[in-house]
Amino acid sequence: MSRFRVSIHIVPRKGILDPQGKTVADALHTLGFRDVADARIGRHIVLDVAAADAAAAGAAVREMCDRLLANPVTEDYEIAGVEGL
Amino acid sequence: MKFGIVTFPGSNCDYDAYHAVTDVLGADAVYLWHKAHDLEGADVVVLPGGFSYGDYLRAGAIARFSPIMREVAAHARRGGPVIGICNGFQILCEAGLLPGALLRNANLQFVSEPVRLRVENAETMFTHQYRAGQLLRLPVAHGEGRFTGDAETLDRLEGDGRVVFRYVDAAGEPTADASPNGSARNIAGIVSAEGNVLGMMPHPERAVEAVLGSTDGLGLFQSMLARVSA
Numbered sequence: 001m002s003r004f005r006v007s008i009h010i011v012p013r014k015g016i017l018d019p020q021g022k023t024v025a026d027a028l029h030t031l032g033f034r035d036v037a038d039a040r041i042g043r044h045i046v047l048d049v050a051a052a053d054a055a056a057a058g059a060a061v062r063e064m065c066d067r068l069l070a071n072p073v074t075e076d077y078e079i080a081g082v083e084g085l
Numbered sequence: 086m087k088f089g090i091v092t093f094p095g096s097n098c099d100y101d102a103y104h105a106v107t108d109v110l111g112a113d114a115v116y117l118w119h120k121a122h123d124l125e126g127a128d129v130v131v132l133p134g135g136f137s138y139g140d141y142l143r144a145g146a147i148a149r150f151s152p153i154m155r156e157v158a159a160h161a162r163r164g165g166p167v168i169g170i171c172n173g174f175q176i177l178c179e180a181g182l183l184p185g186a187l188l189r190n191a192n193l194q195f196v197s198e199p200v201r202l203r204v205e206n207a208e209t210m211f212t213h214q215y216r217a218g219q220l221l222r223l224p225v226a227h228g229e230g231r232f233t234g235d236a237e238t239l240d241r242l243e244g245d246g247r248v249v250f251r252y253v254d255a256a257g258e259p260t261a262d263a264s265p266n267g268s269a270r271n272i273a274g275i276v277s278a279e280g281n282v283l284g285m286m287p288h289p290e291r292a293v294e295a296v297l298g299s300t301d302g303l304g305l306f307q308s309m310l311a312r313v314s315a
Contacts (some may be wrong), residue, residue, distance in 0.1 A: 012188075017267070019191050036287040068150075071143055071179070074216060074233060 003085040004057040010070045010077045011042035031059045044080075045069060054082045086314045088114040090129025091111040091144055091157070091173075093148045098134035098170065098290060101158040105290040106131075110306045119151035128313045129166045130157050132173025134226070134288060144229045145175030154180055166210060166309060167282045174274070174284030183277055183284045184242070185234035191267025195228040199298065200265050200287060203253040206246045209276050210312040211283045214304040220257055221250075223287035230286040231253060232275075239269055250274035250285055250301055 012018040018040050025039040047064070051057035058079055070077040088106045092099045099116060106112045115125050119137075124130060137148035149156070154176075161167050161182055169177040177183040190196060199222050207217040215221070234242070242248050250273040254263040260272035266286070274285030289302025 014116060016188070017191060017231075019189065019193050019267075023193070068146065069142070071146070071186055073178075073235075075185075 002050055004049050004054060004080060005083045005085055006047045006049050006057055006061045007080040007083075008045040008047070008061060008065060008077055009042065009080045010045065010048060010065070010075050011040045013074055013076050014040075016074050036046075042075065048085065054084065058082050086112045086129075086310055087127050088112055088113070088129050088131055089117045090114055090131045090133060091117045091119060091153055092133075093119045093135065093137035093151060093176075095137040095139055096133050096135035096172070098172075101288070102133045102170070105293045105302070105304065108308055109293045109303065110304075112310055115170065117153055119148070119153050122156060124156050124160060128279050129162045129168065129309055130160055132157070132167070132169040132176050133290075134171030134173060137172055137176065140229070142256055143179065144172060145177075145179040146179050148172075148176045149180040158182060161282050164279060164281050166284050168305075168309070169213060169282075169284040170288055170290065171225075171230075174286055175229065177244075177282060177284045182191060182282050183275060185232055185275070187229050187286070188231040188233055189229050190227070190231055190265070195226075196230070196265040197224070197226040198265065199223065199256065200225050200273075201253050201257075201263065202250045202287060203257055203259070205248045205251050206276070208246070209249060209280055209283065209308075211276070211305055211308050212249055214308040214311065217258070220253065221287055222299045223292045223302055224299075225265050225287045227266070227286055230268065232268040232272045232286070234269060239272075242272070242275055243270070245278065247276050247278070248272050248274075249276055249283060250287070276277050
């Protein structure tokens with residue numbers, strides 16, 4: 001078994017009102033960043049996982065996302081990186 | 086008739102629920118620690134309000150994996166009544182015992198205030214002591230009460246009469262301003278398809294005596310008592 005650092009991005013699903021994201025987008029517009037079309041604010045989770053290889057680490061983390069880390073009703077997740085330690 | 090009131094680490098309305106069903110309603114009740122594997126003969130399970138596991142990750146997301154939840158789900162599958170109030174509603178959604186999810190209030194504020202509700206379905210085992218369309222005044226106290234679901238889920242809930250309570254204004258209309266949290270279609274409470282699992286954000290257990298400012302929550306407990314004792 002090797003150890004991997006797996007990063008996960010979880011964001012509110014498109015179409016679901018994200019009041020934090022909307023407020024931040026409005027603030028950016030006020031500052032003159034008018035090119036910002038949308039902002040969504042979610043969470044970033046970093047796990048230190050033991051697995052046979054990177055693919056196995058990714059598969060295990062996907063199951064963790066499906067069962068606990070993300071809410072399938074309201075959130076989308078993506079595995080942003082799997083890095084050997 | 087015995088209520089089982091689950092205490093998770095971070096529950097804070099378990100005493101209120103206990104007081105409501107014992108001292109006011111006159112029923113028996115037992116506290117059920119979240120690590121227990123047994124409902125101790127409870128006829129009705131109450132998942133009370135609070136901040137189980139500090140609301141870490143998402144409200145209710147971790148509590149749903151507490152050992153007692155296995156027994157609660159089995160009880161629900163057998164048709165046993167389960168009521169989740171506030172954090173209890175969040176836990177029921179996370180556990181998949183009710184559809185949808187509860188998100189951060191649209192105004193990003195924690196709201197603690199009395200709200201007006203309209204009884205949308207007075208046929209359920211939880212609400213048959215009310216009249217359809219009856220207006221209630223109950224307190225809410227939550228930061229994540231914005232009920233949401235996809236359009237298909239919401240349509241199904243509406244079509245099947247599973248929307249039990251809706252936030253309304255003084256005229257009894259579900260206007261956008263009447264909702265304390267921006268919930269979809271002003272939904273404040275829903276039941277499962279089989280009708281034996283209820284989730285609601287407002288706190289009926291805090292409105293059971295005149296000294297608390299409202300007795301409008303009592304009908305909910307009387308409804309369960311009448312139905313389960315019958």
